[in-house]
Each structure stands twice: as C-alpha cells, then as structure tokens.
Amino acid sequence: MKVIPSLILAIAAVVAASLIADGLTDLRTGDRYVTVKGLAEREVEADIALWPLHFVASGTTLQQARDEASTSREAILDFLERHGIAADQVELQRLNVNDTSANPYRSSDMEQTFIINQTLTVRSTDIEGIRDTAQAVGELLDAGVVLSSDYGPSGPLYLFSRLNEIKPEMIAEATAAAREAAEQFARDASADVGDLRRANQGVFEIRARDQAAGIPEEQQPVKTVRVVSTVEYYLR
Numbered sequence: 043m044k045v046i047p048s049l050i051l052a053i054a055a056v057v058a059a060s061l062i063a064d065g066l067t068d069l070r071t072g073d074r075y076v077t078v079k080g081l082a083e084r085e086v087e088a089d090i091a092l093w094p095l096h097f098v099a100s101g102t103t104l105q106q107a108r109d110e111a112s113t114s115r116e117a118i119l120d121f122l123e124r125h126g127i128a129a130d131q132v133e134l135q136r137l138n139v140n141d142t143s144a145n146p147y148r149s150s151d152m153e154q155t156f157i158i159n160q161t162l163t164v165r166s167t168d169i170e171g172i173r174d175t176a177q178a179v180g181e182l183l184d185a186g187v188v189l190s191s192d193y194g195p196s197g198p199l200y201l202f203s204r205l206n207e208i209k210p211e212m213i214a215e216a217t218a219a220a221r222e223a224a225e226q227f228a229r230d231a232s233a234d235v236g237d238l239r240r241a242n243q244g245v246f247e248i249r250a251r252d253q254a255a256g257i258p259e260e261q262q263p264v265k266t267v268r269v270v271s272t273v274e275y276y277l278r
Contacts, residue, residue, distance in 0.1 A: 074277045075239050076227050080220030081270050082212040085251060088200035088263040091172040093164040094135070095182075096190045100157045104139070107156040117185040118162055125175040127164055136161035159190065164198075169263050172198050200263040202248055208267065213243060216271035224275045236276030244270045 095118055099111035119129060136159065143154040166172050176198050182189060189196070221235070228235045247268045250259040259265060 074233075075274050076224050076235075076277055077272065077274045078220045078223040078227065079270050079272050080216040080218065080223065081268070082215035082219065084208060084212060084267045086202050086204075086208070086265050086267055088169055088202050088265065089167060090201040090203055091164070091166050091169050091198050091263075092201065093166075093172055093176065093198040095162045095164070096136075096159065096192065096196075097162075098157065098159055098188045098190050100155055102153060102155060104141075104156045107139075107158045111158040111160060114187045115160065115162065117187050118182060121178075121182055121185070122164065122175070125178065126168075126171055127166065127175060131166050132162050132164050134160065135163045159192075169200065173263065197261060199260045200265075201260065202265055202267070205246060205248070205267065209246065212246075212267065212269050213271065216244065216269050217241070217273060220271055220273040221275075224273070228277055231277065234278040236278045239274040239276050241274070242272040244272060 097111075097114045097118065099107050099114055101107035101110055119132065122132060123129070138159040140157040140159070141154070142152065142157070164172065179189070224235050248259060249266045249268060250257065250262040251264045251266045252262060254262075
C-alpha cells in the first residue's frame with residue numbers, strides 16, 4: 043500500500059525537476075536577445091493646399107461695414123479667379139461682427155464702429171498653383187483689401203494625406219534596417235540572430251524637409267516622413 047504514495051511522490055519530483063529545468067533554460071535563453079532600432083525616411087510632396095484668407099472691414103454703420111466687406115470679398119474672388127482658382131474651391135468659414143459700442147470698457151467719446159471679420163478658405167490639389175498665387179497676394183492690398191492674421195495662419199497650409207499608402211513599405215524598410223543592425227551586433231558578439239522576440243512599429247512623423255526657424259512644417263510643401271521601429275531578436 044505504501045508503494046503507490048511513493049510512486050506518486052517520485053513522479054511529482056520528476057515533473058517538478060523538469061519544470062525547474064525548463065524554467066532555467068528559458069531564463070538563460072530569454073536573457074540572450076538584442077534590442078535594435080531601424081529608421082526609414084522618405085521625402086514627399088504635399089497633395090492638398092488649404093489657404094485661409096482672413097480679411098477685415100469696418101464702418102461707422104453696419105451697412106457701411108457690410109458694403110466694405112462685400113467689396114473685399116468680391117476683390118478676393120476676382121483675384122483668385124484671375125489666378126485659375128474657381129469659386130467652387132472657395133468657401134466662407136468664419137464671419138464675425140463686432141460693435142465697439144457693446145464694449146463696456148470703451149471710452150465715452152469713442153466713435154461707434156462696426157468691424158466685420160471674414161475668412162475665405164481655398165482648398166486645392168494644385169500645389170504649385172497655390173504657391174504661385176500666394177506670391178501675388180500683394181494685389182489684394184493694392185485693391186484695398188485689409189488682410190489679417192489674427193484668426194490663424196497668414197499663408198497657405200500644405201498637407202500630405204497619402205500616409206497610409208507608404209506605411210507598409212516604410213515599415214518594411216525600418217524592419218530591414220533593424221535586422222541589419224541586429225546581425226552586425228551578433229557578428230561582433232560571435233553569435234547568431236535568432237527568432238523575433240518583440241517588435242514595436244513606432245510612430246510616423248511628418249516633418250518639414252527644411253528645418254527653418256519660424257517656418258512650421260505645415261507651411262512647407264515638401265516634407266519628410268520618418269518612422270523608427272524598435273525590434274528585439276533572440277541571440278543564439
């Protein structure tokens with residue numbers, strides 16, 4: 043009768059020893075890995091241009107301010123049409139009317155004035171056309187249009203919308219670069235690169251190609267897309 047309990051204890055001891063051995067093996071092999079980073083960069087050109095044109099009109103009466111705003115709006119539309127930008131590419135995105143008499147802190151002898159702020163936004167895929175037109179914006183000043191930068195950027199914004207199209211190739215490039223770095227490390231350590239242990243795709247960044255102070259990425263039509271992948275490989 044004592045044989046069965048002894049047999050059970052023996053089997054349990056063998057299983058426990060096996061588990062401990064496996065654990066020690068995992069511990070030894072688990073520590074033998076290398077963490078490397080792979081970089082992929084690609085130069086791209088913007089495919090969408092957004093150009094908000096902010097203008098201001100004022101008058102001592104609301105009607106006078108409205109008339110001036112209408113004149114400025116027509117001048118802007120004419121200017122854009124002369125440069126090949128159709129009216130259906132332009133939309134009104136902001137309209138604000140301010141009556142200075144409603145300001146409780148104004149001086150009592152200050153003349154009442156109505157100020158109208160409007161924003162017309164151009165959306166186009168003709169990047170070169172927008173760039174050329176923006177260079178001629180002085181024509182609006184000559185026409186009496188008062189442009190303002192109080193409500194946002196004073197020039198066109200250039201956007202790149204095809205990031206998903208280039209993501210797979212760039213991830214492959216970054217992974218290949220990481221593998222190359224791991225193989226170099228392994229050669230230096232007299233080891234071989236084993237299976238993949240862990241991988242982190244990394245975050246895609248869109249940067250200005252030309253890092254110029256005071257000129258943000260969105261105001262530059264040529265950009266650099268960058269991703270850094272982090273990969274871990276076992277070493278044999």
